Amino acid sequence: MSTTRHVNLRELTDRIRAIEQRCEISDGCDEPAADRIATGWTDIDAALGGGLAAGGLHEWFGVEDTARGETHPADARWTPPLCILAHLAWQAFDRSSSSPWVVWVGRACHPYPRVLVRGADRRMLERSLFVSPRDVAGRVWAMDLALRSQAVGFVVADGSGLDRSATQRIQLLARAQAKVVLAVCPPRQRSILSAAQTRWLVRTAHAPGQRRPGEIHPGWSVELLRCKGMRPTQDHPSWYLEWNRAEGVVHCPARLADLAGSPQQREVRTESRRRRSASA
Amino acid sequence: MTLAHARSLCAGLAVRDQPLSPDTDAAALRRLARWMLRYAPVVAPEDPDGLMLDIAGCSHLFGGEREHMRRIADALRRWGLRPRLAAAPTFACARAVARFGESDLTQIEDDMIGEALSPLPVAALRVEAKTVDALADVGIERIRHVAALPRDELAARFGRELLMRLDQATGAVNESIESIRAVRRFIVSHAFDGPVRRIAIIEATTRELLSRLLGQLQSVQRGILELDVELCRVNGEPQTLYLRLTHPNRDHAHLWKLLWPKLERVHLGFGVTNIALQASRTQRLKNEQAAFLREPSSSHEPAALGELVDRLVDRLGGAAVTCVHPAESYIPEKAFVYTALREVAPREATRRPTVEPAVNPAPRPSHLFESPEPIRVMSLVPDGPPVWLEWRGRANKIVVGIGPERIAAPWWARGIAAVRDYYDVEDEEGRQLWVFRDGASGEWYVHGQWI
Incomplete structure (x- = not known):
């Protein structure tokens, strides 16, 4: 047996061990893995094995805002989940000790800068670079360039109009550079093939349980549509997330399963069931 | 005398109005100081209108001290100036005699300092005006009067500065001046034997010239901020390409990536005869130790960010690459300012505490519309909080509402924006909106959304 063969076997053993450890983490350990970015949402982190993969493209389908009378899906307006993006950007920002730059590519995903400030902490605001390309090709090029830069640690982009080859290019580059790319896409783009690591669908939702008068906590239900390379440990991949306006943080207060009677929940369940039956 | 007074005295007075600009004058003085480096190795500008030259050891090159001074005076007269020169063993003595002496050209020997200074007024010692006034109050107006007084009493009554200036003038205390430095120009050029129209040759030559220019910069540890490439064409105006970088850079590959797209679009006309590259800024x-295996570190971050921004700006335009700063305004659309990134500061500079406007701690939506969108609302009481709204073709009851938060433009800008009463509302569909009632028109608008 040659030396090269021996080295390859050793690498293979290490990789298998790493995969086994990751599976153990997903079984209930709270410590995030080194190659993961903890979302800060306990249930979701547990399901993903520690958080979002640090090197990969993650697609987030925004909230559709169809006016009554509009039948064509292309006419539907959509809004990217900016609170969730800002929260995840903060999570990635806090994970790194060197405070890397965050690049926001595409005007659609630029949040109102106030959400990038947490109390007196303006680091995210000061380390954010906003890029506004005119077209899809420009956005893909800017994402590519940002991923290759040593100064950038995190990329948030408007992913509308990205096709399979573009997502493949970004996914491979993100993996090679071990950086996270969050791409926000219109919901109608769900049917387009993509090489993204994970795909998420966001809908507006009411808080479960009794509402306290005089309080508004913007909330959303997020559904994990795809998680490549790992089987989610939870059967029902939907969670309720809530924006804490005082702290500027997105919380995961309770499972969506608590929303037994809400029409939103019924819709989510019906869709999940339909997808399961389709896959069967 | 004011201009109006002069005009009243002299009818038909021709006026050449030159606006006073201290910065421009100071810049011109520094340019003149750099030009004077050909007469002395150490030249320091003395605002607002003086130059100090250290000519020790170099006068023999100009035929002696007297001839040296004469040449300097002639050179300055050729610039249209009326110079007053004095050469003395000390800077302070030379300055005092040049400004307050009787002759335009004075040479003072080593043992004549006291005699030269004695008749001059106290102001020639560069002391503060209040010290001059205080001395004048007690009848001391000339330097010889000051020199005759006991030193300890002088220091106690008029401060130590007076003594120090006196000592500097007499040479009892050394005085040094900070010389201006000559601007080194980094230019490389190549002249072809004849007109060249092949882009491959021009590309290879420009690459070589860029390498030579970067070699020059490497020896002095400098990086390019602005690069000008001039192509002299036969029978045509020279064509100049400009590169503006956000961070000093000396990386050939990066500069070539920025330069080549511009170079290949140049109209060569009947051919290029000369190519010149100049690092104009x-x-x-920072000095860096050469490493065999260079690992990314925080010290490389500004350079990496600069390269990223350069590439982005080069392709997308300066307005498409921005950063955000808080602004002093309560108006939501003016609370933050997007500014084009023109310069990447070093990491140490970004950490330096700076006074920035405070960010309004009140909750704000994550998505603020570019312009407020009109909505229809229903309220239980006139001008009260809405209980129903219709936005983007969908009508819903409002489940929760918080407000109002009144936001008004400052009194000096009241004409720009009226008073607005903002409410945070959540409708039946779970949409969290930021709506306001315009105080002037009474109309309702959606201005943002928590999403």
């Missing part, structure tokens, strides 16, 4: 780079 450079900046010192």
Whole structure:
């Protein structure tokens, strides 16, 4: 047996061990893995094995805002989940000790800068670079360039109009550079093939349980549509997330399963069931 | 005398109005100081209208001290100036005699300092005006009067500065001046034997010239901030390409990536005869130890960010690459300012505490519309909080509402924006909106959304 063969076997053993450890983490350990970015949402982190993969493209389908009378899906307006993006950007920002730059590519995903400030902490605001390309090709090029830069640690982009080859290019580059790319896409783009690591669908939702008068906590239900390379440990991949306006943080207060009677929940369940039956 | 007074005295007075600009004058003085480096190795500008030259050891090159001074005076007269020169063993003595002496050209020997200074007024010692006034109050107006007084009493009554200036003038205390430095120009050029129209040759030549230019910069540890490439064409105006960088850079590959797209679009006309590259603006780079395996570190971050921003700006335009700063305004659309990134500051500079406007701690939506969108609302009481709204073709009851938060433009800008009463509302569909009632028109608008 040659030396090269021996080295390859050793690498293979290490990789298998790493995969086994990751599976153990997903079984209930709270410590995030080194190659993961903890979302800060306990249930979701547990399901993903520690958080979002640090090197990969993650697609987030925004909230559709169809006016009554509009039948064509292309006419539907959509809004990217900016609170969730800002929260995840903060999570990635806090994970790194060197405070890397965050690049926001595409005007659609630029949040109102106030959400990038947490109390007196303006680091995210000061380390954010906003890029506004005119077209899809420009956005893909800017994402590519940002991923290759040593100064950038995190990329948030408007992913509308990205096709399979573009997502493949970004996914491979993100993996090679071990950086996270969050791409926000219109919901109608769900049917387009993509090489993204994970795909998420966001809908507006009411808080479960009794509402306290005089309080508004913007909330959303997020559904994990795809998680490549790992089987989610939870059967029902939907969670309720809530924006804490005082702290500027997105919380995961309770499972969506608590929303037994809400029409939103019924819709989510019906869709999940339909997808399961389709896959069967 | 004011201009109006002069006009009243002299009818038909021709006026050449030159606006006073201290910065422009100071810049011109520094340019003149650099030009004077050909007469002395150490030249320091003395605002607002003086130059100090250290000519020790170099006068023999100009035929002696007297001839040296005469040449300097002639050179300055050729610039249209009326110079007053004095050469003395000390800077302070030379300055005092040049400004307050009787002759335009004075040479003072080593043992004549006291005699030269004695008849001059106290102001020639560069002391503060209040010290001059205080001395004048007690009848001391000339330097010889000051020199005759006991030193300890002088210091106690008029401060130590007076003594120090006197000692500097007499040579009892050394005085040094900070010389202006000559601007080194980094230019490389190549002249072809004849007109060249092949882009491959021009590309290879420009690459070579860029390498030579970067070699020059490397020896002085500087990086390029602005690069001008001039192509002299036969029977045509020279064509100049400009590169503006956000961070000093000396990386050939990066500069070539920015330069080549511009170069290949140049109209060569009947051919190029000469190519010149000039680093018109450079900046010192941090010295770095050469490493065999260079690992990314925080010290490389500004350079990496600068390269990223350069590429983005080059392709997308300066307005498409921005950063955000808080602004002093309560108006939501003016609370933050997007500014084009023109310069990437070093990491140490970004950490330096700076006074920035405070960010309003009140909750704000994550998505603020570019312009407020009109909505229809229903309220239980006139001008009260809405209980129903219709936005983007969908009508819903409002489940929760918080407000109002009144936001008004400052009194000096009341004409720009009226008073607005903002409410945070959540409708039946779970949409969290930021709506306001315009105080002037009474109309309702959606201005943002928590999403």
